[in-house]
Amino acid sequence: MEEQKLITRLQEAIEHAKTSTFYQKHLLQKHIETLEDFKNIPFLTKDELRNHSPFGLLAVRKEKLVQYHESSGTTGEPISIWYSEQDLQNIVNRTNETAVFFSKNDTMIVRFPYAMSIIAHTMQDTGKSNKTCIIPADSRTSITPMTRIIELLRKCETTILSCMSLHAIMLAEVAINQGLDPKVDFPHLRAICTAGEPITSYRRNLIKDIWGVPIFDNYGMTETGTIMVDCMYHHLHPALDDFYIEVLEDDFKTSTKQGEIGNLVITTLNKSATPMIRYKTGDTVKVQEELCQCGKQIYEIHGRKELLWKVKGRQFDIWDLEGMISPLSSRKFWAAGTRDHVLYVVIERENTSDYVDCHYLDLLRDQYGIEIKIYIVEKGALYDRQEPLSFGMKGKPKYILTQHELDYILNSID
Numbered sequence: 317m318e319e320q321k322l323i324t325r326l327q328e329a330i331e332h333a334k335t336s337t338f339y340q341k342h343l344l345q346k347h348i349e350t351l352e353d354f355k356n357i358p359f360l361t362k363d364e365l366r367n368h369s370p371f372g373l374l375a376v377r378k379e380k381l382v383q384y385h386e387s388s389g390t391t392g393e394p395i396s397i398w399y400s401e402q403d404l405q406n407i408v409n410r411t412n413e414t415a416v417f418f419s420k421n422d423t424m425i426v427r428f429p430y431a432m433s434i435i436a437h438t439m440q441d442t443g444k445s446n447k448t449c450i451i452p453a454d455s456r457t458s459i460t461p462m463t464r465i466i467e468l469l470r471k472c473e474t475t476i477l478s479c480m481s482l483h484a485i486m487l488a489e490v491a492i493n494q495g496l497d498p499k500v501d502f503p504h505l506r507a508i509c510t511a512g513e514p515i516t517s518y519r520r521n522l523i524k525d526i527w528g529v530p531i532f533d534n535y536g537m538t539e540t541g542t543i544m545v546d547c548m549y550h551h552l553h554p555a556l557d558d559f560y561i562e563v564l565e566d567d568f569k570t571s572t573k574q575g576e577i578g579n580l581v582i583t584t585l586n587k588s589a590t591p592m593i594r595y596k597t598g599d600t601v602k603v604q605e606e607l608c609q610c611g612k613q614i615y616e617i618h619g620r621k622e623l624l625w626k627v628k629g630r631q632f633d634i635w636d637l638e639g640m641i642s643p644l645s646s647r648k649f650w651a652a653g654t655r656d657h658v659l660y661v662v663i664e665r666e667n668t669s670d671y672v673d674c675h676y677l678d679l680l681r682d683q684y685g686i687e688i689k690i691y692i693v694e695k696g697a698l699y700d701r702q703e704p705l706s707f708g709m710k711g712k713p714k715y716i717l718t719q720h721e722l723d724y725i726l727n728s729i730d
């Protein structure tokens with residue numbers, strides 16, 4: 317977007333936000349003429365959103381509202397998010413940019429939680445906007461255990477599976493345990509649409525290897541709905557007509573250089589019901605230096621700010637960890653922790669003969685300058701296979717081992 321047009325859009329977004337009780341005070345006297353001025357606009361934090369729920373950020377009359385969501389986060393008290401009909405239509409329009417191209421010939425299983433969060437509804441609404449047939453198969457109810465999803469994939473000739481990326485790996489294991497080959501025995505499946513957690517390029521390849529179909533990712537949050545979707549080259553691009561995006565260093569003043577990881581701060585440009593100006597999402601992203609083949613900038617989602625392992629002043633994120641384990645034969649289910657300046661990576665065993673070559677560990681030590689230990693543990697050590705909904709995964713996947721969990725696992729190996 318050209319700069320003057322962008323400034324006008326930001327001015328409009330700020331003026332609209334000021335119709336809410338929170339922003340009336342928060343943005344009092346604030347006006348921008350340049351993008352530099354915009355940097356003086358105060359951030360919106362999750363705590364502010366939470367403290368001013370349910371109606372503090374509401375910027376339209378209540379009769380305009382058609383849907384309500386809550387984002388619980390990790391701290392308990394929920395954040396209230398309202399949507400108008402136009403807001404939801406905009407989310408569908410953004411999601412329709414996904415290069416999976418939903419059609420009336422598709423049947424899609426929606427395997428996300430329907431309660432309170434938005435993504436299941438987004439996938440359902442977007443599918444239906446293209447006359448795709450939807451199979452609502454909530455991921456948090458005992459009505460649809462994983463075995464039933466496998467059955468639905470087969471008997472309904474399902475063409476698209478939408479779920480969290482780790483869930484796609486779990487479902488494949490359930491299929492294999494039933495004597496099915498995910499690549500062969502689901503001939504109608506043509507794509508997997510992921511959302512709900514950052515997906516690394518390594519995991520994209522893993523899921524593609526397992527299921528033999530392309531992956532299309534969606535990045536967003538219940539606070540805003542879809543923000544970025546995959547193009548035909550399987551890279552995420554943000555909807556820049558709907559969001560102004562800042563990627564900032566930890567000082568939250570300096571913009572990061574391309575190719576560096578920074579904090580994602582977003583401003584909604586046309587969200588009417590619960591507008592957000594300079595919202596600190598808590599997620600980290602990297603804007604790649606090279607453009608995508610489609611001509612747009614590539615955004616890599618590196619995950620929650622808390623999803624980091626720190627050893628001797630060096631930080632590792634999920635991309636580093638999945639990069640380390642991607643050459644190994646066991647690489648589906650893992651978690652990692654730190655102790656005494658050592659990074660411990662624990663992976664569930666896929667085959668009895670799997671092991672980690674000590675030369676590979678030497679290589680990692682030379683590359684990263686710290687001691688890295690990788691242990692292959694028995695299946696079930698990280699994810700409970702007796703639990704039929706999601707192998708015991710409560711909500712979001714958990715990749716960080718606490719000190720206690722790491723001690724317990726290491727003790728059981730010795």
Ligand SMILES: [Zn+2]
Pocket residue numbers: 547548549550551553608609610611612
């Ligand atoms: Zn692209």
